[in-house]
Amino acid sequence: MTDAPTTAAPTTAGRTPMTDAPMTAAPTTAAPMTAAPMTDTGTTAAPTTAAPTTAAPMTDTGPDGAHGSTPWWRSTWTIRRAQWVRLAVALAAVVAAGVLIGAVVTRWTDPNPVTDLDRRLAERLAANRTGTRDALATWGARAADTPVKIGVTALVVGLMLWRWRRWHEAAFVALTLIFEATAFITITAIVQRSRPDVPRLLDSPVDSSFPSGHVAAATVYGAFVVVVFWRTRAVWARALAVGVAAVLPVVVGLARMYQGMHFLSDVVAGIGLGLVALGVCWSVVGSPPDAADGKSAIPSDTAIGAGASAMADSGVAR
Numbered sequence: 289m290t291d292a293p294t295t296a297a298p299t300t301a302g303r304t305p306m307t308d309a310p311m312t313a314a315p316t317t318a319a320p321m322t323a324a325p326m327t328d329t330g331t332t333a334a335p336t337t338a339a340p341t342t343a344a345p346m347t348d349t350g351p352d353g354a355h356g357s358t359p360w361w362r363s364t365w366t367i368r369r370a371q372w373v374r375l376a377v378a379l380a381a382v383v384a385a386g387v388l389i390g391a392v393v394t395r396w397t398d399p400n401p402v403t404d405l406d407r408r409l410a411e412r413l414a415a416n417r418t419g420t421r422d423a424l425a426t427w428g429a430r431a432a433d434t435p436v437k438i439g440v441t442a443l444v445v446g447l448m449l450w451r452w453r454r455w456h457e458a459a460f461v462a463l464t465l466i467f468e469a470t471a472f473i474t475i476t477a478i479v480q481r482s483r484p485d486v487p488r489l490l491d492s493p494v495d496s497s498f499p500s501g502h503v504a505a506a507t508v509y510g511a512f513v514v515v516v517f518w519r520t521r522a523v524w525a526r527a528l529a530v531g532v533a534a535v536l537p538v539v540v541g542l543a544r545m546y547q548g549m550h551f552l553s554d555v556v557a558g559i560g561l562g563l564v565a566l567g568v569c570w571s572v573v574g575s576p577p578d579a580a581d582g583k584s585a586i587p588s589d590t591a592i593g594a595g596a597s598a599m600a601d602s603g604v605a606r
Contacts, residue, residue: 366456367463371572378568379467383474386561390479390498393553406551410484413546421546422489428543431536432502437509441465444512457515460573464511468565472501475561481554488548499557500550506540507562509533514566518576537562 393402430436441462448458481498494501509532516529541555550558 366459366573374572375463375467375568378572379471382471382561382564382568386471386475386499386557387478390475390481390557394479394481394498402553403551406553407484409552410486410545410548414484414486414548417489417546425489425543425546428539429502429547432506432540434505437465437505440509448515454576456573456576457518460569461511461515463573464508464565464569465505467569468504468508468562469501471561471565472499472504472558475499476501484548484551486548490547490549492549497550498554499561500541500544500554501558502544503537503541503550503555503558504562504565506537507559508565509536510562510566511569514570 393400445458445462448461449455476494476496476498479498480496483492483495483497513526513529513533516525520526537559541550541558544550545552545555
């Protein structure tokens, strides 16, 4: 009978340490384990910092044409060495053709049907002068006077640079006038055709008649028309630009003939020279990547030409 209490004591004593098992409830360390995934999510959230990285190319080219930290007047220049070489070759070819045509028509084969018509028309215009017509001729020719054409071109080029902050349109407009003037001065100095033998209403330091520099300059105002077509699809704006550009060379040509400064063939040659200057410069500079017709013709080795090839479906490059 004394054995019962004796055995009961060790049994309860043995269970007492087992009930201490709550100390093994150290699974409370599971709290840090659950916190670990939270730190993992913080780690995985880091890719959100990749957004600025992917957005960087978008800021590479701003609306003002600047590329990164490079000033726009450096990053948007479109004419490279290859284009300058093409311009020089084209200029030499235009001068050679102009000298050849002028020499053949006005010197080597004179008199001929062209020069006979020139003389008759010059005499008729001089014989029918009036005070009102004299005044109209003065105003008609003024648009292509040297100070006017240089001033207008400089003003428009400056406005283009200020408004669009890139060189493309401004360089094209200025280049056409420079190309035309260089070709005109060279051709007229070599051909040396005398002005019409009628009373003249003006004096000129240049006594060579072929081709008409005034008419050529009036024709290259057509560069403004090209820019209008690049910048807008508005029908009224395009029609107005084309109308002015078509009428201006005719008005200037008639005025210069009336004043006794040029023959008809000089005027025709001036229009031809202006159109050639426009065509050559357009082929070299090309259209901007955001032209209104959706096409680009910028050489791919220029600062903005690489982007143009990606934007244009056909990737035109001239």
